[in-house]
Amino acid sequence: MTGWWRILPLLVVLAAPAAAQELRAQLSPRDFTTLAAEIGAKVEKVGAREGERFKKGDTLIAFDCSIQRAQMAEARAALGATEKTVAVNSRLLELQTIGKLESDVAQAERDKARAKVDASGAVLGKCTVPAPFDGRVVEQKVRAQQYVQPGQALLDILDDSVLELDFIVPSKWLVWLKPGHLFQVAMDETAKTYPVKLTRIGARIDPVSQSVKVTGAIGGHFPELAAGMSGKVLLSPPP
CATH class of the missing domain: 2.40.50.100 (RNA polymerase II/Efflux pump adaptor protein, barrel-sandwich hybrid domain)
Known part of the structure; x- marks a missing residue:
């Protein structure tokens, strides 16, 4: 068993x-x-x-962005100046007192100044962290x-x-x-x-x-x- x-x-x-x-x-x-x-x-x-x-x-x-705000003011002033230049050159081009190249260069300077304003605005947007x-x-x-x-x-x-x-x-x-x-x-x-x-x-x-x-x-x-x-x-x- x-x-x-x-x-x-x-x-x-x-x-x-x-x-x-x-x-x-x-x-x-x-x-x-x-x-x-x-x-x-x-x-x-x-x-x-x-x-x-x-x-x-x-x-x-x-953040303390006093320098960045000053740079923005400078960029806006430069943009204003180039926009006036473009307006004057546009009239002078109609009167055929300047060449098209000179007018195109002024417009390019305006676009560059506008880009600086946009860049300064982007930087100022980083001055606070939400x-x-x-x-x-x-x-x-x-x-x-x-x-x-x-x-x-x-x-x-x-x-x-x-x-x-x-x-x-x-x-x-x-x-x-x-x-x-x-x-x-x-x-x-x-x-x-x-x-x-x-x-x-x-x-x-x-x-x-x-x-x-x-x-x-x-x-x-x-x-x-x-x-x-x-x-x-x-x-x-x-x-």
Whole structure:
């Protein structure tokens, strides 16, 4: 007779359900960026500091552009002078007292002066840095009266109006886990649970871990939540 009691412990282990996998997730903002200077100038004013909120279109950074404004005035004066020259030459050309070449040269000078006005206007448009969306300042990298160079980072900002939840799930869950799936997450920092809706699934499955990154959006507005918080996803495959 076979000693079945000898293999019974092994059968029990194989039949026991595997421990539930804990899914950890982190909150991230929907949009975030680093604003940088597009001109070299002195910072005149910082419109929002670290942690402060702002609205789309608010001036976050204003530069001292007195030199650029003077250059614009000079370009406009030059344009006015060339336009008068073109007008006079046009009349003289009708009277055949000047040649067409001289008239064409005057028109070219006018066009060049107009281009300088446009260029000066483009530079003046960079003298303020508007907010690209509603949000908050994460980090202030410059101070008032500081001179900055083109390309220098000014502010790190984020849009926390919609917070997203990023986490990893087994790739075999994709059989049933689809965008629109509703679940909850328990956040460590607040000790509360919040509703989540799956919004998108990563485009690539990790071949080693057989897992994929998914993202969900917190449903509703909860002032106590902030980007960077983490928690446990309350999600499990159907029986």
